Amino acid sequence: MDRTAREFEFSDRHFSKISAFVTAHTGILLPPAKKDMVYSRLSKHVRKLFQGSFDTFCDAIENGDDEIKELLINAITTNLTAFFREKHHFDYLKQYVFPELMLKNKTTKRIRIWSAGCSTGEEPYSLAICLHEFFNDKKDWDVKVLATDLDANVLEQAASGIYAIERLTQFSENEKKSWFTRGKVNTDLVKVKSFLQNYIVFKRLNLLHTFPMRGPFDVIFCRNVIIYFDKATQRDLFHRFSEKILPGGYMFIGHSETLFNISEQFVSVGNTIYRRQS
Ligand SMILES: C[S@@+](CC[C@H](N)C(=O)[O-])C[C@H]1O[C@@H](n2cnc3c(N)ncnc32)[C@H](O)[C@@H]1O
Known part of the structure; x- marks a missing residue:
């Protein structure tokens, strides 16, 4: 069940399409527990570029739009790091x-x-x-x-x-x-x-x-x-x-x-x- 009220419609079908693409292209696994994280990282881009429509966003990914594919990968990767970490x-x-x-x-x-x-x-x-x-x-x-x-x-x-x-x-x-x-x-x-x-x-x-x-x-x-x-x-x-x-x-x-x-x-x-x- 979704834990947050969302500004844009973000269905399980949107989430599975996005997570399947990300895993196939980066190896990064996105289990259902990551649905909120995926929404929060993508919603500002979907607002700006697709008037808040995850349908149109998913279509762009499926149609092989390179710019949008890159935007998705960059948004999902977790980049936390530090000087002399460990x-x-x-x-x-x-x-x-x-x-x-x-x-x-x-x-x-x-x-x-x-x-x-x-x-x-x-x-x-x-x-x-x-x-x-x-x-x-x-x-x-x-x-x-x-x-x-x-x-x-x-x-x-x-x-x-x-x-x-x-x-x-x-x-x-x-x-x-x-x-x-x-x-x-x-x-x-x-x-x-x-x-x-x-x-x-x-x-x-x-x-x-x-x-x-x-x-x-x-x-x-x-x-x-x-x-x-x-x-x-x-x-x-x-x-x-x-x-x-x-x-x-x-x-x-x-x-x-x-x-x-x-x-x-x-x-x-x-x-x-x-x-x-x-
Ligand atoms: C949490 S950071 C780790 C940074 C640094 N190695 C450290 O330990 O502080 C993970 C990095 O792995 C990169 N990454 C994730 N999947 C990758 C892939 N398939 N190929 C190359 N880099 C990837 C991410 O973009 C991200 O910058």
């Missing part, structure tokens, strides 16, 4: 992974990290900060982060490197000065310094699709993305991750996620930290 992952990188890669990759002097499902960029910029702290004095090392997401809006924000100053609560005043420049006109905004941006390449990528990059990666972060996927999609995804990560490479997942019964290719080495079997 800080223990970044501590682990600096304490164990980077020193190990210094030895393992000493002939190639190359390190590749993939932030898969990077949202508005706080995760790849946190990785860039760790890389900079560790590798800045090793100028002959080639270290890069590939940051990808399905949602074009969050990627655009990520690539701009511009954030509201209140997003920086995790940083000390000195750290803020080291990594960000304060806006001159709008002093409530900061921009990530360009030397950090230079570590990162942002690209749009749907994780359900074939991975176009050659890889291989030393480390993959795919955190707080698979919670919305069903088990079969998770299995397939981690199988394909295992093909892009080097033997012994590290896989970091979100705090409420697990690879138990999902992948035999990765073994647990810490709290939500895995390694690809050699």
